[in-house]
Amino acid sequence: MTLIITATFVAASAYFFVALACFICDSIAARRHAPQAIATTPKPAPQNPIETMNIRQLKKAASQARIKGYSNMRKAQLIAALT
Structure with missing residues (x-):
């Protein structure tokens, strides 16, 4: 066994x-x-550098630009207010 x-x-x-x-x-x-590294087409750079900023950076820029109500805004709203 x-x-x-x-x-x-x-x-x-x-x-x-x-x-x-x-x-x-x-x-x-x-x-x-x-296969070796495949060549890809690069992504187009954003036309507005504000679009690459995160929410914290956008709120700081809005504060410096003296935009009222920036603390309650979402990212898209901050971008619209800053442009």
Whole structure:
């Protein structure tokens, strides 16, 4: 009985390590033959630099521009008020 359990464990372990080795080899081969970096078209830069600012920066700019009610405004409202 012990011999059967030991043989089964050894066979399962051997299968596991062979499968792991095949997986590693396939991963390495896929990386070697993978296409190089694909050239993509760059995103157009925003026309207004205010659009790239986060909400905290927009609220600071609105405060400096002395816009009333800026603390309750959403991002789109701040952008509209600052432009």
